[in-house]
Amino acid sequence: MNDRGIREGSVKTVLVVEDDQDNREMVIKVLKHNGYRAIEAVDGEEAVERAKAENPDLILLDLYIPKMDGYEVTRTLKGDQGLQHIPIIALTAQAMKGNREEALAAGCDGYIPKPINVRELPKQIEHFLKPNP
């Protein structure tokens, strides 16, 4: 097992928000394989609930999700003093340029273009988990 997630002694928790089950499980599989603890949410409301309950180290957030879309989730979490420190990485459709800008405007800390490259994903996550210099 890879030890990316357990570098500083504690296992990092990543919340995966994605409504497509196969894609969600795939990302979780990659995360677990790389030593992260993964928790999941299938829609925007659940995402906010789980973020509040579990205080994850990072959120991977699909923008097109039911009930409350990714932009709304971001605004909600970034508006919450207890949660605004959690980095949110938007999973954006690559060809839709506007999405990236909108995601960043809504308060996302970064974005990973879709389709997700499972070989790149661990590096991308690690990059966003590094404390800012």
Add this chain to the structure above:
Amino acid sequence: MINKDHIVTHWNRAIEKLTGCKAEEMVGTDKQWCPFRPEKRPIMADVIVDEMEEQEIEKYYGHSWRKSSLIEGAYEAEEFFPQIDERGKWLFFTAAPIRDANGETVGSIETLWDTTERREAREALQRAHDELEEKTAELEQANVQLRRFDELKSTFLANMSHELRTPLNSIIGYTDLLLDRVDGDITDEQEKSLTKVHKNAKHLLTLINDVLDISRIESGRMELDLKPVNVKDLIGETISALDPLIDRKGLVLETAFDEELPLAHADADRVRQVVTNLVDNAIKFTSEGRITVRAKAAERGLHKDKGPEFVEVCISDTGRGIRKRDLNRLFDKFRTLDTLATSQYKGAGLGLSICKGLVEIQGGTIWVRSTYGQGSTFCFTLPAWAEAAKLDYKEAGIGEEPRPSKVAAQSRVLVVDDEPDQVTLISKILGEEGYHIVKAYDGQEAIESVKRSQPDLIILDLMMPNVDGFEVIEYLKGGEETKEIPIIVLTGRELTKKQTQNLHGKVERIMKKGILSMEEILEVVKSTLGTFQ
């Protein structure tokens, strides 16, 4: 003609023909009313002979009569007579008094004209006019509908893009995981099969992306992120990603760059896409020899003195080349040349038409030269970054080129267009020059925005839903506080002569979308603001 006793004295041929009553039946009688009316009633000549009061005339002729402006003492009227002819006739008639030496009225002469045709023509014209207005309204309605469909199409495209990629994302991702032995070891045969799944899934993804790209280009919805692009660096990065392919085929790849290559005014991702596609094609169709990528500054004939206006990129190969007859249709959609349509070169045939579309929406051109059997050269151009704008300052004798942001910072520009892409594009270009941009997406919003933001200049589209550009102009030019704000019209439509005349004197410039490059628009904005400040 009648005498003072209302007896008919003359009944000419013309009136015989008109009424069907012969002179011998009429002359000597007082039946002049009879061809016209079902019962006895004074005709206009009788009115004259009786020297009737106006009130009394009105009893018979209502408001359809008046005093003649040509003949003194004569009255005229126009009425419909149902009993003349089968279909009835419209007659215009004038009756004038006949006076003796003492000025006494001794009779009256009445003349009639058949005005039926004239009236019918006028009515037909009116009907045609009404119909035309109705049709115009219908067309406007249809136009609104079309816009709505277009929006639906874009939404559909965006959704489909998501829907198609999601399962594909899973296929590619899980295959990757299996190939990476995340779930344990696999046999060589399994690896081969999985590699095939992977390769085909990637190919499908490319096809989906191509179809979406071509739809976006064609519907004008391709979003561009126009920035200064260092073409040399971009080409370097792009081809290094293709190195493995080149090595595998044992080809040589060379690059050659002008020393003073201007920056391009382009969307880096899109340029990368074009270069990748062209170099990829070159690799695909070259079995031995070399591929050369060159970039140079290119002048345009018209403005030689203004320095390079374009960056030109050429990709040459020593491959099989293209037959002359195939050259013309090379950039057509869904076209894979028959000679090449083997499984070895499969594709949707969209690559080159996407390249053409991408180059053209960025303001460049693309072309090909080829000798069959000896190789091909594909070239495309991109506009150079703000070259024209820079030169303007120098020519104006200001000397040192000021930082654009300082000049522009004081200016607020309102950009109005119902096409968000257009607004984004113009805003981006002006924004990068340091102008403060206010956006509006229809006429109503524009008017409200003008009141709120007091812009120094307005760039205005004409064809917009609800309140269109013409109405915005009328409104602003009618307002004391707004009438001095210069307006530049940027329209996608041909204007009629009347529309152009109507705009004359009210707007500073009328520009056609798509014809002018962004630099030219920038130049117009600058010079307009210069005049007004």
